Amino acid sequence: MPKPHPKNFVRTWIEIDRRSLFFNLSKFQKLAGKASIMAIVKSNAYGHGLALIAKCLTTKDKRLLALRSFSEGGWFGVDSVTEALRLRREGISNPILVLGYTLPMRLAEAAKNNIAVTASHFEALANLARAKKRPQLHIKIDTSMHRQGFQEDDLPRLIRELRKEHLMPEGVYSHLASAENKQFSKKQIAAFTRALNFMRSAGVALKHVHIASTGGIMRYRLPFANLVRLGLGLYGYLPDRRVGIVRPVLTWKTIIGEVKRVKKGEHIGYDMTERLKRDSTIAILPIGYWHGFDRGLSKIGEVLIHGKRCRVLGRVSMDMAVVDVTDIDRKLKIKNEKVKIGDEVVLIGRQGREFIGADEMAKRIGTISYEVLTRINPLIFRTVI
Structure with a gap:
């Protein structure tokens, strides 16, 4: 029996295109060469659904080389032990690394569930030294991003502390602050190489380097x-807005919840921020900033209805937004049709020949695609297509 369409039981939903996910994974596996992939699924897999994405990537399908390769040697990167434990509860057995700071009281859980943690400062090492059962450990090196990590001057003391407390890290890593800035990235890579060589010359056996x-x-x-570590690219977006090599994985949809005709000169929404310049047909959508449809899209955002762009009218509310469907409604009337309740609306994704990406939405509100995607409410229903 076929599953009921999401719009029959929810007013907004997200569709995850598994083929696009596998396509992106395959593309980056080729670029990575012999290096293994760590799929970054922190922040609810960049808004795509933590467990949903992890299960897709660990599908046992021998026909797909990318999946077979990932299932055999792929990692998952998360921000917290909480996220890592969710994956374990879902039956994910791949190696997991917690990239963020781990609270001392969570170290035992990490060790028990075979979850590796990050140490980026000496207090974290002290917490690990006191732990009765120690999880696997990756050392984070600060190579001039100045966020997490031991700095180069810390390395001699780091080696002493590792020896003193009999801590044996299995990995070491750093993070490029701006990969497209080749000059600065080369400086960071050189600093990381020095740290790596220093640790190895001191006898630290490092199995994983990233x-x-x-x-x-x-x-x-x-x-x-x-x-x-494959993050944004896995989901079909690139940090420098280059296009062509990846396919967006997420489509965010809703429905029209109400349609009405409003006279020229009337105001729409809170604080009368929009005054209609013509007699208009408007559609009320049952989504708002609580769902992740940013309030900054008020008066400037667009959605797709019947394959056409429709502008947001007035203020985006907590749970509702209003869009102008006047032109679409006129064209449909020629065919004895009309814009109606239940019509599908695309907030992010493709409908017909039109496409609205998270990067386009981000540009409108002065932010980045990462924020647009990760702020999509995790309670929204997600399904794999």
């Missing part, structure tokens, strides 16, 4: 690295 994320995978061949 510094490149999506932008770095595309630009640099780093023979010393055997692991890469």
